Amino acid sequence: MKEQELVTYIxxxxxxxxxxMYAQERPVYQVKKQGSFYVLKAFLVDDPxxxxxxxxxRIVLERAKDLPGITRLVHFYGIINxxxxxxxxxxxxxxxxxSPEYKKEAHSLAPLKKQLNDVVNALHKLGIASLDLSARNxxxxxxxxxxxxxxxxxxxxxxxxxxxxxxxxxxNDLHDLERLL
Ligand SMILES: Nc1ncnc2c1ncn2[C@@H]1O[C@H](COP(=O)(O)OP(=O)(O)OP(=O)(O)O)[C@@H](O)[C@H]1O
Ligand SMILES: [Mg+2]
Numbered sequence: 001m002k003e004q005e006l007v008t009y010i011x012x013x014x015x016x017x018x019x020x021m022y023a024q025e026r027p028v029y030q031v032k033k034q035g036s037f038y039v040l041k042a043f044l045v046d047d048p049x050x051x052x053x054x055x056x057x058r059i060v061l062e063r064a065k066d067l068p069g070i071t072r073l074v075h076f077y078g079i080i081n082x083x084x085x086x087x088x089x090x091x092x093x094x095x096x097x098x099s100p101e102y103k104k105e106a107h108s109l110a111p112l113k114k115q116l117n118d119v120v121n122a123l124h125k126l127g128i129a130s131l132d133l134s135a136r137n138x139x140x141x142x143x144x145x146x147x148x149x150x151x152x153x154x155x156x157x158x159x160x161x162x163x164x165x166x167x168x169x170x171x172n173d174l175h176d177l178e179r180l181l
Contacts, residue, residue, distance in 0.1 A: 007031055010042055010077055010085045022136060026050060030090055037090035038074055039150075042083040053153035054084045060128050060152040061088065067126075069119030071139075071150050091148040096135035096180065112140065112147045113181040119149060120173050127158030129169035133176035 004016040007029060014031040020039065021028035031040045041057070043050035061073035071089040078084065116138070123131060131137075132154040139150050158166050 003027075003029060006042060006083075007040060009081050010040065010083065011075075011087070014038075014040060014087075031087075033087075037092075038087050039071065039090050040085060040087050041153075042085040045079050045082055045084045051084050054086060056155055056157075057151070057153035058086055059157065060123075060155050061086075063126050064123060064128065064152070067119060067122050069115060069122075069146075069148055070152065071148055091139040091141070091150055093139045093141045095150070096138050096140065099140060109181045111145070113177070116147050116149070116177055116181065117174075120177060123149075123152075123155075124170050124173070127166075128152070128155050129158070129166055129173055130154060130156035131173045131176070133173060133180060135180060138180065 003019065006027065007014045007016045011033075013033050015033070017030040017032050017037065019027070020030055025044075027040075027042050029040045029042075031038050041054060043054050045051045058073065058076045061070070064070055065072060071091050073086060073088050075087040077086060116133075120131060120133070123129070131149060132151060133149070137149060137151040139148050141147070156166070156169050161169070
């Protein structure tokens with residue numbers, strides 16, 4: 001199925017702009033609706049890992065809806081034509097993996113690190129951890145003044161694990177951030 005065809009099937013108002021994903025089988029597209037950019041994620045529902053990813057992302061984004069530093073949920077489509085799909089805010093800029101110029105030596109990323117640290121702590125307080133803080137999942141704005149965590153589909157919710165496991169996930173998140181920036 002061509003990209004625009006897939007997008008139209010999920011929401012006829014959306015225009016495909018460009019692919020953003022790293023894995024072809026899991027479409028993540030930049031799309032446009034009424035002059036604004038968004039991100040459409042549309043994974044196959046019969047893949048348990050992928051559908052769990054999107055269901056988790058939905059729960060997390062709903063719970064964290066007032067947090068700056070993440071891309072907010074705009075719409076959850078549910079299942080359409082064998083795909084589970086959601087629309088979220090688009091963060092302008094590049095993810096860290098696509099921006100080799102964002103190196104510790106070349107830029108002072110300290111303000112961004114502080115920003116991201118605050119977001120991570122706020123997510124932890126909401127009972128959300130295991131944030132998958134990899135270079136692909138953090139987008140830096142074009143002016144390099146702000147950063148957003150763009151993929152919260154791999155999170156673990158506090159109520160689903162024992163207390164010790166949750167603490168370990170939180171510690172790992174802080175280590176991941178330390179390694180990245
Ligand atoms: N809201 C967003 N704004 C801008 N770019 C985004 C946004 N969401 C995702 N992207 C880009 O799309 C890529 C893939 O999105 P995402 O990480 O959500 O998918 P994924 O299938 O979980 O990928 P992976 O398994 O590589 O983490 C990201 O690495 C990022 O470059
Ligand atoms: Mg990702």
